[in-house]
Amino acid sequence: MGMTITEKIMARAAGRTSVKAGELVNANVDMIMCHDVTTPPAISMLREHGVDNVFDPEKIVVTPDHFQPAKDIKSAELHKRLDSWAKEKNLPYYYKLGRAGVCHALLPEQGHIRPGEVIVGGDSHTCTYGAFAAFSTGIGSTDLAAAIATGVLWFKVPASMKFVLNGSLGKGVYSKDVILEVIRRIGTDGALYRAMEFVGPALKEMTMEARMTITNMAIEAGGKNGIVGFDQTTKAYLSGRLKGKTDYTVFESDANAPYVHEDTIDCSKLEPMVAFPHLPSNGKAVGECKGLAMDQAYIGSCTNGRIEDLRIAASILKGRQVKIRTIVVPATPVIWKQAVDEGLAEIFYDAGCVFSAPTCGACLGGFMGILAAGEKCISTTNRNFVGRMGSPKSEVYLASPATAAAAAVEGKLADCRNYL
Amino acid sequence: MAKAHVYKRDHVNTDEIIPARYLNTDDAVELAKHCMEDLDTDFVRKAKPGDVIVCGDDFGCGSSREHAVWAIQGAKVGAVIAHSFARIFYRNCINCGFYPIELPGALDKIRDGDELNIDYKDGTIENKTQKTKIKFMPLPDFALNIVRDGGLLEHIKKQK
Numbered sequence: 001m002g003m004t005i006t007e008k009i010m011a012r013a014a015g016r017t018s019v020k021a022g023e024l025v026n027a028n029v030d031m032i033m034c035h036d037v038t039t040p041p042a043i044s045m046l047r048e049h050g051v052d053n054v055f056d057p058e059k060i061v062v063t064p065d066h067f068q069p070a071k072d073i074k075s076a077e078l079h080k081r082l083d084s085w086a087k088e089k090n091l092p093y094y095y096k097l098g099r100a101g102v103c104h105a106l107l108p109e110q111g112h113i114r115p116g117e118v119i120v121g122g123d124s125h126t127c128t129y130g131a132f133a134a135f136s137t138g139i140g141s142t143d144l145a146a147a148i149a150t151g152v153l154w155f156k157v158p159a160s161m162k163f164v165l166n167g168s169l170g171k172g173v174y175s176k177d178v179i180l181e182v183i184r185r186i187g188t189d190g191a192l193y194r195a196m197e198f199v200g201p202a203l204k205e206m207t208m209e210a211r212m213t214i215t216n217m218a219i220e221a222g223g224k225n226g227i228v229g230f231d232q233t234t235k236a237y238l239s240g241r242l243k244g245k246t247d248y249t250v251f252e253s254d255a256n257a258p259y260v261h262e263d264t265i266d267c268s269k270l271e272p273m274v275a276f277p278h279l280p281s282n283g284k285a286v287g288e289c290k291g292l293a294m295d296q297a298y299i300g301s302c303t304n305g306r307i308e309d310l311r312i313a314a315s316i317l318k319g320r321q322v323k324i325r326t327i328v329v330p331a332t333p334v335i336w337k338q339a340v341d342e343g344l345a346e347i348f349y350d351a352g353c354v355f356s357a358p359t360c361g362a363c364l365g366g367f368m369g370i371l372a373a374g375e376k377c378i379s380t381t382n383r384n385f386v387g388r389m390g391s392p393k394s395e396v397y398l399a400s401p402a403t404a405a406a407a408a409v410e411g412k413l414a415d416c417r418n419y420l
Numbered sequence: 421m422a423k424a425h426v427y428k429r430d431h432v433n434t435d436e437i438i439p440a441r442y443l444n445t446d447d448a449v450e451l452a453k454h455c456m457e458d459l460d461t462d463f464v465r466k467a468k469p470g471d472v473i474v475c476g477d478d479f480g481c482g483s484s485r486e487h488a489v490w491a492i493q494g495a496k497v498g499a500v501i502a503h504s505f506a507r508i509f510y511r512n513c514i515n516c517g518f519y520p521i522e523l524p525g526a527l528d529k530i531r532d533g534d535e536l537n538i539d540y541k542d543g544t545i546e547n548k549t550q551k552t553k554i555k556f557m558p559l560p561d562f563a564l565n566i567v568r569d570g571g572l573l574e575h576i577k578k579q580k
């Protein structure tokens with residue numbers, strides 16, 4: 001029996017020639033992502049346990065993002081703890097305010113993600129980096145503390161599920177619609193404890209940005225990791241971008257690798273999707289739900305706050321006026337600058353949007369766009385749980401940047417294909 | 421005596437267990453005040469130390485915030501029994517020395533208000549109200565050792 005790409009990466013990291021799904025392994029960690037919510041407690045734990053060391057400063061990337069710039073005194077204290085630790089430990093990849101951005105957009109953009117590596121982060125959407133043929137998963141603060149101090153974590157090798165993305169995406173249909181369809185099919189725990197591997201011609205046609213939107217949401221199906229094989233698109237994205245170590249190992253799934261589930265999605269048949277409250281699996285084709293009035297549109301986050309997403313949104317908003325509060329948040333400072341240089345910021349301003357500095361902010365109900373009771377928000381984020389963006393009585397509808405922009409223009413759920 | 425607080429729900433997520441508006445602190449006492457707030461605003465008032473939360477599938481799905489476990493521990497909840505747990509939450513529980521009890525069919529076996537007695541060694545729950553004994557799958561040994569040591573960091577320290 002062959003091995004999947006996930007199994008091969010785990011085997012390599014565990015110093016083994018082969019591993020099987022279900023086995024427990026101790027794996028060496030190649031990269032650790034640290035942000036402002038889960039890392040300060042990890043630092044405190046390390047201090048309390050008298051193991052206040054960093055196994056390898058080159059393998060740690062720090063960026064405040066959830067509540068940055070600090071939204072209140074308490075979050076300022078979190079940032080202060082993060083900042084003094086990063087300075088004390090002389091961490092070379094510490095992104096301070098002004099260069100900090102939404103973690104899962106920032107790390108790949110700044111060249112910290114390499115194929116074949118094991119990456120962990122104190123954030124559930126760490127699975128995003130699997131778009132680069134890496135094993136990447138989210139962990140809590142205690143695991144984070146252990147990883148920072150020792151560089152080793154135990155893992156259960158996940159069984160793999162294969163999703164074949166066939167055909168070609170039609171006009172107005174994006175990778176966000178594909179992943180919402182996958183989650184609609186298998187449910188929010190359909191991939192519990194498993195690796196979600198994405199293959200197929202529609203995937204091959206996608207940019208790295210679009211692929212990241214797919215792997216980003218693997219956790220919304222309960223997945224341990226999402227993963228995409230290496231190809232020329234991956235190579236081109238990485239070339240000239242990698243910081244520190246520039247070589248990497250490419251693994252691919254064997255033809256006879258074991259999968260516990262296989263599913264095929266004909267992407268040519270997909271419509272723009274909207275996931276209704278309060279689960280990402282409540283996807284509906286936009287045709288079934290057009291006309292539902294919204295109060296706010298939010299375009300941003302680690303799912304869809306990259307430059308490609310802002311370009312798509314701007315193409316719809318250009319020369320039009322938004323009917324509802326619309327908040328556009330570039331995920332990183334580089335994206336922010338690109339949006340300004342390309343004239344997108346002006347389009348958003350002219351359309352009547354707020355164009356903010358990079359932050360997670362409203363995505364998790366932190367600040368910069370909180371919803372009141374009874375309000376509805378069309379959002380390009382990844383989660384629409386109760387209270388996710390504010391009041392427990394508010395509602396979040398997940399969609400692509402195009403669908404969010406079309407809804408902003410009409411003030412209600414709308415078909416973006418009428419604007420493209 | 422531990423009382424069961426039953427929520428007939430699947431996918432009780434970390435945003436309900438501890439909403440992000442309280443994530444600007446990692447103080448367990450502070451977090452405990454808001455434990456389960458977006459699912460049941462009365463929970464903290466109703467729950468006595470040692471009481472048990474009982475839910476359906478996929479408990480703890482969503483964010484990796486260990487704050488969810490700290491809030492539950494801080495509120496002195498004795499145990500969480502669920503049909504199944506989301507992966508990161510499950511792992512966080514073990515890492516914090518908190519035993520997550522996986523029990524398929526829990527919602528049929530335990531009713532709101534039932535008095536429970538949990539024996540972790542035997543892997544049994546005595547439902548005093550219903551006069552039944554329920555078996556659950558004990559944690560695998562490696563995880564049990566971490567829980568017994570009081571969490572992952574204590575465990576690592578002991579091994580050194």
Ligand code: SF4
Nearest residue numbers: 102301302360363364
């Ligand atoms: S943008 Fe939202 S989902 Fe992404 S890391 Fe930030 S809070 Fe989490």
